[in-house]
Amino acid sequence: MCGIVGYLGDGNAYNVLIGGLHRLEYRGYDSAGIALVDKKGKLNVYKTMGKVSVLENFCKDKNVDSHIGIAHTRWATHGEPSDCNAHPHYSEDGNLALVHNGTIENYKVLKDALVEHGCTFHSETDTEVLVQLIEYVRLQNDCSLLDAVREALKQVIGAYAIAVIEKNNPDCIIAARKSSPLVVGVGDDEFYLASDASPFVEFTDNVVYLKEEEIALIRRHEPLKLYSLDNKENEIDVKKLEMSISQLEKGGYPHFMLKEIFEQPATLLDCIRGRVVDHGRIVTLNGVSDNRDTFINARRIVIVACGTSWHSALIGKYLIQDMCHIPVEVEYASEFRYSHPVLTPDDIVIAISQSGETADTLAAIKIARKMGAFVYGISNVVGSSIPRETHSGTYIHVGPEIGVASTKAFTGQVMVLTLLAMTIGELKKTLSPEDVAKLGNWILKLPSLVEKVLSLAPEIERLSLIYTYARNFLYLGRGYSYPVALEGALKLKEISYIHAEGYPAAEMKHGPIALIDAEMPSVIIAPKDHLYEKIVSNVQQVKARGGSIIAVVTEGDETIRNIADHVLEVPDVPECLTPIITSVPLQLLSYYIAINKGKDVDMPRNLAKSVTVE
Ligand code: M6R
16 A cells, blocks of 8 residues: 655656656555655655646646655555645655655654654644654754664554655665565666566666665665664665566556456466476476475465455365365454464465555464464565565466456466465375366366456446446355355445445345345356256245346356346356356456446555555
8 A cells, every 4th residue: 555656866756756656556546746856955845635647737837857756656544635644744844755655553652742842743644753753863863864764763663664855965765664565676876666666667677675674775876775773784685577567558458457357368377387287287386395294284274365365265265175175264364363363383374465465464474473383375476575474385477466456366366276275185195196187187278268258248348238327236156156256246346336245145045135126136156066056046046036137157058047137158167167267257247337337447446456554
């Protein structure tokens, strides 16, 4: 949440910062702002409520000439979205400007102390407290900005990624992080700074990911220096970035979400590349086989995640229990962390997160590690916090997901969970080599089968017109299709703002069936699996009460076609692979309904892509 960009070099800082903010807008878009020091040593801070384009317009007639600057796009935590609460915030004497991602939990105590020392505040944010505190420390101790930042951060409880610039020293940026990501791009005698590497991918592929409680000293024409909070100089580990600019552009699609939905055949292929080989006969996840004994001897697996990742975790439960006969529990990371979890060293905790930065999931990982469990991460963003905090893990390799509504990351996560279950199953011998080969072969066919599902897009677009103005939806499924129902409902909610509930279809008769009437459409996920006969009864129960039905069915299903109002036919695949096939039409349905309603599908209201606060 919140995106930070910084630049120091001989180039035009404003252009780099505005371009970078556009790339980071997925992290929050309540307001945006920029701070630059011009050649005469004047600190110019421009900020506006709304998206980056509003800021860009606002800056059109402003002095933006600078070689140094910091910028921010906000997802509000403390104080409503407004010009005043927008970042950068600056010290009362106008010497420092600061941008911040995270929350300062003890900001009230710090603020009261600063007020006693005569500081006045203009915004409601915790960030303004931090910048005033740093300047107060600097003035009191007559010290450098680096020392002032370090001393101030020692007083802070909470999470932060910050970048600070000083009017009186326009050749230096100080950056620091704790629990919120920050990465430095090292160019040719110039530096970039950002919440992730996307803002500077076209300028450099040399990156340094800041570690927990690490401070970066970035100076003009000087090498980068890193320090710990207790002022020890840290080693610099420059990594090569594996990201291309085309992955960050819409590539002819009107929205990132649609592009990402249509990318799924390719992203699934990337996800399985090198992991399913020899015509499917060999299926391996290195993270699992490298920890063979741990997985073979696991007493229990607990999966922690949030949102869409929690839905893929539920599918993971079915996969692992089916294929490996290990009991699996799935927990919301936010509940797990406060539930006094009981874990032992022979438990495995799997943390799933697209961004690799979700605060609740990170906190759950820390608890699990403390309790001695082996922690395995499944993430998309290379170099993000979760892969660094876990003992081992797997990247889903689906490329940057920019649309706030997760699509290709969901299918990538489910794919990795399938490979994980197969690898464990083969190690434990709960799956025979023949079982693996058969399923492995199907997995190789999956990208082209998803391609086939995508050809339903025009049909789904037409169908969406009928349901655009429905006020509520039910999504129903059983077994593997139950988490798919939850995910379908979440997709609709978050981008079209239509109330939608996902339910296990059999639970319907225990309450939700009371909601069914002609105004309440049900989306029923009913592939031909071992629960097919059961779900046919559920379809009939909905129809008998006058509800309209959109059913996702296996090709050639005449039974449900004769009952439902609309059917979307998908290819027949083994039961454990149905979630990847059946979730795609639901992604398209929610996309088209949201478009019909004129909603901003890539940046839905109130949401942000990366949830780095509690
Ligand atoms: O990055 P993560 O997978 O940890 O994010 C978890 C959720 O915030 C995320 O899946 C959210 O629910 C998406 N907006 C769903 O589309």
